[in-house]
Amino acid sequence: MIDTWLDKHRSLYTAATRHDFVVSIRDGSVDLSSFKTWLGQDYLFVREFVPFVANVLIRAGKESGETSDMEVVLGGLASLNDEIEWFKSEGSKWGVDFSTVVSQKANQEYSRFLEAMMGSEVEYSVVMTAFWGIEAVYQESFAHCLGDGNKTPAELTGACNRWGNDGFRQYCLCVKNIAERCLENASREALVEAEDVLVRVLEHEVAFWEMSRG
Numbered sequence: 552m553i554d555t556w557l558d559k560h561r562s563l564y565t566a567a568t569r570h571d572f573v574v575s576i577r578d579g580s581v582d583l584s585s586f587k588t589w590l591g592q593d594y595l596f597v598r599e600f601v602p603f604v605a606n607v608l609i610r611a612g613k614e615s616g617e618t619s620d621m622e623v624v625l626g627g628l629a630s631l632n633d634e635i636e637w638f639k640s641e642g643s644k645w646g647v648d649f650s651t652v653v654s655q656k657a658n659q660e661y662s663r664f665l666e667a668m669m670g671s672e673v674e675y676s677v678v679m680t681a682f683w684g685i686e687a688v689y690q691e692s693f694a695h696c697l698g699d700g701n702k703t704p705a706e707l708t709g710a711c712n713r714w715g716n717d718g719f720r721q722y723c724l725c726v727k728n729i730a731e732r733c734l735e736n737a738s739r740e741a742l743v744e745a746e747d748v749l750v751r752v753l754e755h756e757v758a759f760w761e762m763s764r765g
């Protein structure tokens with residue numbers, strides 16, 4: 552299901568995973584003030600993402616009927632704990648004081664979307680599709696910065712490794728498998744909603760990268 556939707560929305564998926572900001576990290580031309588803008592905004596995003604993932608965890612425990620769903624999501628939540636610590640140390644390294652960073656419009660809109668996805672009326676299959684999309688865009692994007700022939704600056708490889716590493720790729724595959732399994736049994740209405748939600752995630756991700764332009 553998901554691969555069919557990605558084929559259908561290929562240009563949007565490419566826009567989300569090969570944004571100029573990401574390409575500039577890979578080719579070494581990245582403007583460091585863009586990186587700092589992204590860092591500050593993403594720190595704020597991750598703080599909003601934690602309650603969303605906690606909600607996915609609760610739903611995985613209650614609704615999935617598969618014990619492994621909860622374990623996969625719990626692994627994601629645990630890595631967000633490390634991620635927040637990583638952001639704090641990167642903030643000090645780059646002189647970005649998160650207490651003064653103001654959430655920009657694209658970030659606020661993405662947060663509102665996450666909140667809407669926490670409603671009990673949103674089907675588990677739809678929530679899982681959104682969750683996969685959010686994680687997969689970062690995985691694909693940052694793995695691209697580490698691929699053969701990259702000129703990623705050494706001081707940015709930590710960021711790229713965080714989401715571009717093989718463990719994170721495996722975790723995204725597990726989330727994708729959960730979403731696929733749920734979508735196989737979903738109603739027509741849920742399938743329409745899941746596709747729409749995936750498109751909206753991709754649009755939010757593009758808008759998020761766009762903030763780095765300043």
Ligand SMILES: Cc1ncc(CN)c(N)n1
Binds near residue numbers: 593597600685689759
């Ligand atoms: C905007 C955004 N999208 C996804 C991720 C990966 N959790 C993130 N940190 N920030």
